[in-house]
Amino acid sequence: MKNIMIGTWAWGTGVNGSSMIFGKKQNPGILKEAFEEAVKLGFLHWDTAAVYGMGTCESFLGTMINEHEDIFISTKFAPTKKYRKGALTKSFYESMERLGRESADLFWIHMPNNLVLNLQEAIPLIKDGKIKNIGISNVSLEHIQIAESVLQKEGVKLAAVQNHFSLLRNDQQQIIDYCNDNGMKYYAYMVLEQGALSGKYSAKNHFPLLSSRNIAFPKSKFVKIEKLLAVMKLIADKYEIDSSQIPILWAISKGAVPIVGITKPSHATKLVTAMGVSLTEQEIDLIEKEATATGIRQQGNWEPQ
Numbered sequence: 232m233k234n235i236m237i238g239t240w241a242w243g244t245g246v247n248g249s250s251m252i253f254g255k256k257q258n259p260g261i262l263k264e265a266f267e268e269a270v271k272l273g274f275l276h277w278d279t280a281a282v283y284g285m286g287t288c289e290s291f292l293g294t295m296i297n298e299h300e301d302i303f304i305s306t307k308f309a310p311t312k313k314y315r316k317g318a319l320t321k322s323f324y325e326s327m328e329r330l331g332r333e334s335a336d337l338f339w340i341h342m343p344n345n346l347v348l349n350l351q352e353a354i355p356l357i358k359d360g361k362i363k364n365i366g367i368s369n370v371s372l373e374h375i376q377i378a379e380s381v382l383q384k385e386g387v388k389l390a391a392v393q394n395h396f397s398l399l400r401n402d403q404q405q406i407i408d409y410c411n412d413n414g415m416k417y418y419a420y421m422v423l424e425q426g427a428l429s430g431k432y433s434a435k436n437h438f439p440l441l442s443s444r445n446i447a448f449p450k451s452k453f454v455k456i457e458k459l460l461a462v463m464k465l466i467a468d469k470y471e472i473d474s475s476q477i478p479i480l481w482a483i484s485k486g487a488v489p490i491v492g493i494t495k496p497s498h499a500t501k502l503v504t505a506m507g508v509s510l511t512e513q514e515i516d517l518i519e520k521e522a523t524a525t526g527i528r529q530q531g532n533w534e535p536q
Contacts, residue, residue: 234506236276236489237278237490237493238278238493239292240288241255241492243287243291244256253425253444255442261494272503278305278490279305279307281306281322281325282307289326290330303337304337306338307339308326308339308341312344335361336363340353340367341369343371346374369535390415391415392418395419395534396422397424397478398428398518399424399428400530401519401522404485407486407487417488418487418490420490428459430467433460434454455526458525459524479491480505
């Protein structure tokens with residue numbers, strides 16, 4: 232299903248891994264079951280990154296994807312603030328080794344740090360067929376246009392943009408439209424705000440205390456989104472789908488390709504069930520109104536804007 236990318240941020244261990252970010256250690260056996268169920272249901276586009284668990288996510292995913300030749304794999308290089316010559320190339324080959332691949336279907340520059348220099352370093356890998364498609368993440372429209380200019384001079388097209396986009400970070404429509412009008416895919420991450428919009432959590436049952444997502448979305452914010460969650464559940468009940476699918480369907484309706492994290496087989500089942508649903512304009516307007524009423528503009532501490 233090309234209108235969904237499966238995310239694996241919660242799969243890694245250690246630094247920037249599941250326990251640190253999400254406050255929960257994942258069971259590798261259940262993750263493997265989740266992977267197999269998702270692939271069986273047709274979810275063949277998978278997203279990871281070198282910094283997810285500092286390589287552990289890529290390594291774990293690599294043990295599974297090579298049994299499935301039709302898996303589309305997306306991974307990322309996280310540049311430092313100061314440009315380091317050769318760092319992108321080194322990161323690319325280390326990622327490929329962990330993933331057990333010779334090439335990346337989609338390779339991202341994770342942050343716009345030294346964007347021009349890093350794009351120029353990526354060009355030989357693109358022309359050599361190692362990077363089949365190049366994308367940039369956490370970027371502004373200006374960054375996108377700069378990247379297009381750099382790549383076009385080399386006969387290369389910018390393939391994709393990946394930014395934070397959700398009902399609580401609804402400020403991306405201009406970029407989404409620009410991407411769709413210019414032959415690029417716009418991938419939306421944190422559509423569910425790390426679970427805050429899943430319907431599983433509330434002010435009474437909020438995120439694990441010792442987790443980065445609890446710092447970013449404390450109990451006080453859950454109080455502010457109670458009405459939004461209630462409206463989402465009413466719409467979900469109408470279509471007999473899980474509430475967690477409403478923000479995903481909303482993102483699709485806006486022209487984005489959502490990156491949806493799964494850690495259990497049931498997550499994949501809920502996702503495929505919802506893919507036959509299209510929200511009405513009235514439903515979209517209603518949930519956007521309730522989202523705006525929360526007064527929340529959610530932003531990660533890593534985001535440059």
